[in-house]
Amino acid sequence: MLKLKDISTELNSVELLARVERVIVSTGSNGSNYMIVHLADATGRVEARKWVVTDQDRELIKPNSYIYFKEIIPNEFRGILQLKIGDYEIWDEEKVAQKGFQNSDFFVVAPVNIEKQYANLMELLEKVSNPTFKALTIGLIKKYEKEFLIYPAAMTIHHNVTGGLFWHSYTLVKNCLAIRENYLYAAIDWDLLICGAILHDIGKIFELVDQTATDYSLEGKLLGHISIGNAELYKMAEELNIAKDESGKINSDLTLLQHMILASHGKKEYGSPTEPNIIEAVILSTFDNLDARIFKINDELTKVEQGSWTGRILSEDGKMYLKHYKK
Amino acid sequence: MLKLKDISTELNSVELLARVERVIVSTGSNGSNYMIVHLADATGRVEARKWVVTDQDRELIKPNSYIYFKEIIPNEFRGILQLKIGDYEIWDEEKVAQKGFQNSDFFVVAPVNIEKQYANLMELLEKVSNPTFKALTIGLIKKYEKEFLIYPAAMTIHHNVTGGLFWHSYTLVKNCLAIRENYLYAAIDWDLLICGAILHDIGKIFELVDQTATDYSLEGKLLGHISIGNAELYKMAEELNIAKDESGKINSDLTLLQHMILASHGKKEYGSPTEPNIIEAVILSTFDNLDARIFKINDELTKVEQGSWTGRILSEDGKMYLKHYKK
């Protein structure tokens, strides 16, 4: 059976087993419905369309169902591969296992060695000298360790792969450390920056409905990961009994770390309730934005030929990018 | 001794005892410093200026100190009263008491019977039928009861008087109830609206440095009252053990109430990390804004003569308002 990355329009018809990621039912201008089905396996993603939709189709083709095609026809739409769904079968987990597949065969995974990098991160955090930053960061990471290592960073915008949340967060840490020697002249608290970087998106664990990220949760839609993360951090400080100092005043290091989360989108209009008021938050919000943009633009570039332009990228204000270079 | 409201430029010189609210040291274009001293007593506020500033002045004239003038000269600046500070004495609490004054003689107080209105509010909250809204709201109000009834709503923008936070919050509740019968056709959860209204600014208890509101706290500056209030509400749900429902999912009524706080500024650019996504949040954010505007514009109107215009009001995009009407 073919993997998604191996499908091309040069093949007339292929056999395929894939996981359904998202389903959108739309109505065409001829009055009949059609279905946009996002397929995924470990090797990539492809969009498919079913041009005739029955009630049965609506019931069967759901996010996270396994769909099997004896024959499916590769097509092309604006230069991008698209499959045309005819007959199909829905397989349950049992059958999938029977056929020798496992769950991980159907998820795109972050291209990093998470286990090893996580060990590196922990080593790094152990060396953080500020006790508040250290305790809160390790506390929160450990508390949500399982989700933190496996969740994607978003549904579609960026790092939407298994382990994407960790990949994105740890990349920010590594970027900060990488430029450190160029800014030794400046009054930057690198411990605060590293801890803020690794924690800034922790609320995404609640923002997404689950690790398959087929939707946002109610909390995600009504509160957003920034406010969730901030409240979780505050709760962790309570749990660790370090929310206040001895005099009963709020621990200012807790406040600083909360600010790193709250200001991580950089501007109020991007959802940050407060904008950076410390130099570390400027650096974090800059790298957060840069890392997401590189992922997204590169992702779009991989879909087109060298010398061509991507389609309009919504998160880039609708701009198109030129693929002038090939690795 | 005169009260601040009785001072006018028709008096040549007056005896005065007042509390210092804020002090700003500025440097004039002749190279010498001068001091802007905001004075307050129970009857109002007046700005004073000291045109020669010594190191001793800087040490003595501080927020919340009591300042006594045997003779101070009423002046006028752009049609607004201004005092010219010459000699002065700083009195300590003891001397103030000795002279027969008490603390409350030096704070402008909200023009409402807080005790009675608070009783009304509690009666109202007892009737809330949604158990989550009811428990969280009563829980949080009771927890911070003392501060909630005495804090102002802001340093300068609006309801900057003792009890201003309660006054502002409860006015929103009363406004919501007042228009209720005009919107019986609509799917509005009035319990959610009332509870959201009374809680929406609860974070201001931490945002201001203390009840005299001479400054914002570090948390206030780096986190803001919206994020503080949201985290406090979440913590209260934990304390009451209602953060999750039986199935372990987050209590959606908690989420709705958190959303009321987070969306209360209405727009991201005004500091709301999420914009209203439920009809109740639309109403709350509208009344929040309206109540603050009425207070502020009216406050500026009281400073000018009928037929005149106020100065530029910063929170009104610098617009000036006409005083065409006198109560």
Added chain:
Amino acid sequence: MLKLKDISTELNSVELLARVERVIVSTGSNGSNYMIVHLADATGRVEARKWVVTDQDRELIKPNSYIYFKEIIPNEFRGILQLKIGDYEIWDEEKVAQKGFQNSDFFVVAPVNIEKQYANLMELLEKVSNPTFKALTIGLIKKYEKEFLIYPAAMTIHHNVTGGLFWHSYTLVKNCLAIRENYLYAAIDWDLLICGAILHDIGKIFELVDQTATDYSLEGKLLGHISIGNAELYKMAEELNIAKDESGKINSDLTLLQHMILASHGKKEYGSPTEPNIIEAVILSTFDNLDARIFKINDELTKVEQGSWTGRILSEDGKMYLKHYKK
């Protein structure tokens, strides 16, 4: 025969008589035209589509024509009911009457007792003490009484029902009066506010092509109801001979009332040529906006199931709202 509110997708085919509200001819991507036909009767509105369009269809199916279906098929599009037009007949007024229907059977009507509320309004206006406000307001309302009581407030945005203009305007009056006791401390001229509220949209009588509001008039498109209303008010002052005071100067109360209309959209970018410069205009523009938003959001909420989200609402910057509550 079924009423529109009784149609559901559970019915296979229904008999129907309805009024055509609007017709849009569009071309599908298969190159053939299709027709979007907005149907209405006293019980509600439903969208219908005709997927094959002939020249005869274009001539017959027009706004305000009565369309009869022996059999029409209920469909669903993105969870919202949609009818599929096959054969149809166009009935003239005579036939409609013959069949026992009357004009009012085909218009959605504001859910208020207009006659009674209008009497209340008049009683209220009689008590206005400012002679200019009183004379102008009663004069203008009386002059256009018939239209004022029957026109909708808009084609689609809000209060687009028979009597919607009065409903919306009088709701503003009632809202203002409802919050009055909470703002007794402020210098607000309630007479001016009430008169401004009832008059602020009077220009809509000219902005809409007629009471069925199938389109905007040329004046509506090129001038807008704000400028039309302002000129009508000025003309009324001329008619009543109160445009100028005895000294030949323009009557400042006329100017204040004109300002209430001109500033009713609150911001220049929303079409107000001048922004509020009196406190009454702040309140009016706030309630104008709030009342329209509540109507529109609620209208969208009624179209979806509890727990679901509305579609994107254009007048809410494309935001979607959650239906979390059911009356």
Added chain:
Amino acid sequence: MLKLKDISTELNSVELLARVERVIVSTGSNGSNYMIVHLADATGRVEARKWVVTDQDRELIKPNSYIYFKEIIPNEFRGILQLKIGDYEIWDEEKVAQKGFQNSDFFVVAPVNIEKQYANLMELLEKVSNPTFKALTIGLIKKYEKEFLIYPAAMTIHHNVTGGLFWHSYTLVKNCLAIRENYLYAAIDWDLLICGAILHDIGKIFELVDQTATDYSLEGKLLGHISIGNAELYKMAEELNIAKDESGKINSDLTLLQHMILASHGKKEYGSPTEPNIIEAVILSTFDNLDARIFKINDELTKVEQGSWTGRILSEDGKMYLKHYKK
């Protein structure tokens, strides 16, 4: 006695008689008030300052008073001439006349032959073929002829000289006619354009307090010249009995001409309640803006030396302009 244009810093002290245009009392950082006095005569304008201000000064030095200095000292502030007021006398009209001056000696006048150009304009209007445009335009111009020929176009922004309103309006007419032959290919109604151009600012007659333009009137501040002009035009149509056509419908040519006034600021954010929806309104709003900008920038350029930059120009978003060229 010197004229204002002849004063320079090379003179130690000069004798001067001027009209006071505007007076601003400000308070310096040393706590004492000072007065900014804008002086004018037929040859130009100069700013003067009085650094010590008595109650008597406030009463005597008022807009439109005549002020006489036996000796006044020319100064320089950021390269711009400024006078320092010491002793002065206020002369009444009688004394001014006695000394051989007349009113027109104290007003800057538009550098055009208004009488002759007005004759040209009238000739032009007589040739307008559209009867509505012609009747309304001639009607309104004739009705306010005296003010139209003598009023300035603004207090400070542009064409703030006697006859400035006519000068500005007729320049727009001439500009439109000048480019006409370059746009013969386009469907432009030049009659509408010309009539709109000459009428677009007619409301300024009411917006300014009087022809000396020492302030804006209450109508000016609360309504603005655009809304005033629109209502005046509507009233004129009533007076001429051409507001409606025979069928009782509103005269669409009246509507078009009203649109020319309402859309003359081009954008809602600049105070136009409706933006251009006809090609003629695009041209008018463009020339309105261009003519005002040329006047203002040139006015600032005349104040500086060749090779220098103007100060920040508020109406140009604070930009500065280079004087690279000298006529």
Added chain:
Amino acid sequence: MLKLKDISTELNSVELLARVERVIVSTGSNGSNYMIVHLADATGRVEARKWVVTDQDRELIKPNSYIYFKEIIPNEFRGILQLKIGDYEIWDEEKVAQKGFQNSDFFVVAPVNIEKQYANLMELLEKVSNPTFKALTIGLIKKYEKEFLIYPAAMTIHHNVTGGLFWHSYTLVKNCLAIRENYLYAAIDWDLLICGAILHDIGKIFELVDQTATDYSLEGKLLGHISIGNAELYKMAEELNIAKDESGKINSDLTLLQHMILASHGKKEYGSPTEPNIIEAVILSTFDNLDARIFKINDELTKVEQGSWTGRILSEDGKMYLKHYKK
């Protein structure tokens, strides 16, 4: 054979030979592709659609190919003519010539006598007294004379006809000269203005892929005509050896002329790297904008009937314009 301008929906089927201007392949909601083919000849432009698309169609129907229809069916879409492509032939240049056509039969041409107007322009430039402006302008125009006289000014936005670049540029020159006499009072360097006007879009010769303007070039997309033009002007100064004055300083007249190009879009947000800082750049950018708007709005007006409205015009912020007047 018919010309494009003679086609109407009253004809059932027509014979046609046209040039393909642009081709867009789109996918309909029934899953099949269709082709939008923009056709042109000397008499105008018409859009055609091919509803079934084969690989062969994609290869044959390309920009600048000649397409011949024995029979093509006129249709209508939203009141605008549209052709439905069935069978077709692609003719090569030879066959086109054989049939008696020439290249110029297939391009819409600017409605001006370019040869004569170019002679006028050159005469004008010969009279420019500033030697730098004169040398640079004549130098650059002469260097790219062929392209300058034949290129369009854009692909679609405005003056997208053969000779459009010259037509647009020279119209600006004529407009500037036309209003000159109304601004004799101002310090305007008319030589600079004229030279700037004629050169401001010279970079479009590189921005467009060739004179048929079927696409933008890579330089056009990555640099833009403003930056290209600026660099070309600088290079021309080097070639003429006038980039620096005798003292080795940069020739300030070169700088001024470069500024005219760089500031010609008026605002940074419209792509001008620097905004006007001289009065001449204000006038140029105003006329540049006005001329483009008149062309575009008029072009849209020609497509609709009198009394109707155009479709939404993207370059006018989506506004629609009323065709109230017919030449």
Added chain:
Amino acid sequence: MLKLKDISTELNSVELLARVERVIVSTGSNGSNYMIVHLADATGRVEARKWVVTDQDRELIKPNSYIYFKEIIPNEFRGILQLKIGDYEIWDEEKVAQKGFQNSDFFVVAPVNIEKQYANLMELLEKVSNPTFKALTIGLIKKYEKEFLIYPAAMTIHHNVTGGLFWHSYTLVKNCLAIRENYLYAAIDWDLLICGAILHDIGKIFELVDQTATDYSLEGKLLGHISIGNAELYKMAEELNIAKDESGKINSDLTLLQHMILASHGKKEYGSPTEPNIIEAVILSTFDNLDARIFKINDELTKVEQGSWTGRILSEDGKMYLKHYKK
């Protein structure tokens, strides 16, 4: 003699020799002028004020003059050191030399070993494999080597120190290289990025009047460094004869490198005539902005005590930053 960094308010009066960086003459509200004099030496910068200004002062105290104070009094303004100028002497270069000082004693210098880092850069550039990028970059750097190594990056905004242009540009190069290993998955042309980074501000050599950066040049003000740099790069390609490829088409690698300069401000509103359309330009513009922000915020932080806030920083939208950390 004291160095600027050693002056504090604890000293009553100090002897001082410094270079004048900038002079601003302002007029106080008492009508007299005062002078703001920015002083610099190798150890830092301090603002001084002269409260009485004579014509002689204006002539003597000019940018780049050496000013000597036998006694000058340290003051404080809003917590920031300020000197009060009394008597002074202006020393010429000769006298400065006589006293044992040299030019470099009066300029703040970038805290990097420029010679060594420049060698590193050259080594790096030698390894660039793309011949166009390599030739253009080395060509341009070599051509303006002297200026490139010594110019500051701006007058005041950021890196306003000797060697600041190189320091800033090379830091971007080092930052890009530092994060490289975190983005090996992406299609990034690191050669293009590095060359773009080192060249992006090369136009500043012309934008500033000279290496002491006491003002911007006319080209700087009217063209800006982005447009200047783009034209210089184009000229260099001409000189190296690589502007076009063999087929006569423009060298697309030149175009890409020009785009890196033109898009380096990231947004049109920040002065980039074209926004990033390649992934490398996204990274460059992000680091350009980040490096400038870190410099500026850190610079402001050094002026205040730990626990305090900076003043409003204009380039940070007027935000203030907290100094919570000390190196």
